[in-house]
Amino acid sequence: MRSHAGGRPSSLGAEAPVRAVRATPRPAAPPGARDPLPSAPVKANGASAFRTVPRTGVIFVTAEATRRGYDGHDSAWCNLGQGQPETGLIEGAPPRVEEVVIDPRDRDYAPVAGLPELREAVAAMYNRLYRRGMPSQYTAENVAISSGGRAGLTRAAASLGRVNLGHFLPDYTAYEELLDIFRAFTAIPILLEPERGYAFRPDDLRREVAGRGLSALLVSNPCNPTGKLIGGEELSGWISVARELDCALLMDEFYSHYVWSHVPGPLPMESAARYVEDVDRDPVVLFDGLTKNWRYPGWRVAWTVGPRTVIEAVTSAGSFLDGGGSRPLQRAAVGLLEPDVVEAETRAIHECFRRKRAWFVNRLAEIGVELDRPPEGTFYAWGNLSKLPPPLRDGMGLFERALDHKVITVPGVFFDVNPGKRRSPQASRFHSYSRFSFGPPKEVLEQACERLEALVAEARNE
Numbered sequence: 001m002r003s004h005a006g007g008r009p010s011s012l013g014a015e016a017p018v019r020a021v022r023a024t025p026r027p028a029a030p031p032g033a034r035d036p037l038p039s040a041p042v043k044a045n046g047a048s049a050f051r052t053v054p055r056t057g058v059i060f061v062t063a064e065a066t067r068r069g070y071d072g073h074d075s076a077w078c079n080l081g082q083g084q085p086e087t088g089l090i091e092g093a094p095p096r097v098e099e100v101v102i103d104p105r106d107r108d109y110a111p112v113a114g115l116p117e118l119r120e121a122v123a124a125m126y127n128r129l130y131r132r133g134m135p136s137q138y139t140a141e142n143v144a145i146s147s148g149g150r151a152g153l154t155r156a157a158a159s160l161g162r163v164n165l166g167h168f169l170p171d172y173t174a175y176e177e178l179l180d181i182f183r184a185f186t187a188i189p190i191l192l193e194p195e196r197g198y199a200f201r202p203d204d205l206r207r208e209v210a211g212r213g214l215s216a217l218l219v220s221n222p223c224n225p226t227g228k229l230i231g232g233e234e235l236s237g238w239i240s241v242a243r244e245l246d247c248a249l250l251m252d253e254f255y256s257h258y259v260w261s262h263v264p265g266p267l268p269m270e271s272a273a274r275y276v277e278d279v280d281r282d283p284v285v286l287f288d289g290l291t292k293n294w295r296y297p298g299w300r301v302a303w304t305v306g307p308r309t310v311i312e313a314v315t316s317a318g319s320f321l322d323g324g325g326s327r328p329l330q331r332a333a334v335g336l337l338e339p340d341v342v343e344a345e346t347r348a349i350h351e352c353f354r355r356k357r358a359w360f361v362n363r364l365a366e367i368g369v370e371l372d373r374p375p376e377g378t379f380y381a382w383g384n385l386s387k388l389p390p391p392l393r394d395g396m397g398l399f400e401r402a403l404d405h406k407v408i409t410v411p412g413v414f415f416d417v418n419p420g421k422r423r424s425p426q427a428s429r430f431h432s433y434s435r436f437s438f439g440p441p442k443e444v445l446e447q448a449c450e451r452l453e454a455l456v457a458e459a460r461n462e
């Protein structure tokens with residue numbers, strides 16, 4: 001295959017227009033101008049066949065910090081841009097896995113859909129946690145394993161037909177490229193309003209799905225970055241609308257065990273699986289994995305759960321996209337889904353992160369960072385910076401200044417997902433926002449907040 005910027009493999013069966021735009025270096029922004037596209041193209045050296053691939057927000061901020069000496073381990077730095085939870089032992093959690101024995105059978109490829117025993121363990125876990133006593137139960141055939149969540153989402157995006165797919169603003173940065181790379185479907189943005197605390201009720205969903213002709217919808221729940229949770233009756237209402245209007249809900253539940261508001265059931269976790277009636281008919285597809293909810297982002301073990309026909313489609317996509325996940329780690333993951341382990345890990349996460357959340361949200365308020373809504377889920381605070389002095393009231397300004405103090409934050413504009421960069425970068429509603437992660441250990445948060453406070457005091461005196 002030869003293609004220029006924006007070209008794509010013909011095996012995906014579409015005639016994408018060739019767009020050279022991304023290969024063109026951007027002119028330097030005028031001094032003082034907002035430059036929300038610092039994901040400046042990474043030039044492919046001497047390879048004119050390649051397009052320039054923008055970096056996702058978190059990768060961009062890490063790269064910028066690295067240029068200034070951050071190496072990921074230097075304790076002088078505080079990484080509030082961190083997209084992962086702390087991965088060490090936390091009080092009450094089962095011991096961390098420190099060794100994985102490789103069975104000789106695991107030298108072979110894993111099946112693209114995943115090891116049968118892990119698929120079964122995932123199905124059993126959903127039935128146990130969310131579907132007790134319900135006539136329709138998930139089986140291994142409702143589960144596909146992928147190497148990480150983005151691989152699962154990519155398989156799903158590659159399997160969509162020529163439909164309108166709704167997605168929310170703001171939402172997870174990686175959706176931006178994901179929603180642009182497979183041109184079969186059309187990505188339609190839906191605005192969430194800060195003034196309404198990013199609420200989106202079943203009636204709003206009905207209006208958007210029917211009005212814009214959406215056949216699919218992608219959403220992170222709880223939401224990265226706002227921390228908004230759709231749970232309980234509201235989530236049940238969403239699923240009724242999806243069932244009635246035949247709109248596939250792609251529910252990214254990577255933070256579903258980081259839930260801070262009340263949810264049904266004995267454990268602090270929520271999933272659309274609780275409200276699905278028929279697992280093979282309801283158009284509901286779930287994405288989750290070990291990345292956040294088990295605190296093993298490096299394992300790259302994730303799953304997609306949904307109707308059998310969807311699982312067959314995403315598995316076919318996986319066979320050309322990635323070839324399946326790591327076999328030894330899938331085998332090792334089975335033990336992590338044991339009921340006692342899931343319960344202990346979830347309770348420990350809840351205790352540890354609930355305390356960090358309460359402390360962090362207060363501390364941010366003292367510094368002058370306001371939240372449109374306290375996070376009901378995730379380990380992020382979506383900070384409104386408009387009460388801070390300039391230049392800190394701009395997410396990029398804060399990011400730049402905080403780097404000087406070895407604190408990493410993620411500017412809000414990165415979450416204003418803009419597939420294909422069709423919207424002007426100036427036109428974002430989230431210039432004055434920043435995402436602050438309370439994924440790191442408490443000591444790191446404390447140090448970071450002290451430095452941010454000093455930074456704000458400094459800016460007020462300028």
Ligand SMILES: Cc1ncc(COP(=O)(O)O)c(C=O)c1O
Pocket residue numbers: 083147148149150151172220224252254289291297300302
């Ligand atoms: C909302 C959301 N979904 C999915 C993922 C995917 O995780 P991974 O590909 O690292 O497993 C992330 C990671 O940051 C996320 O924030």
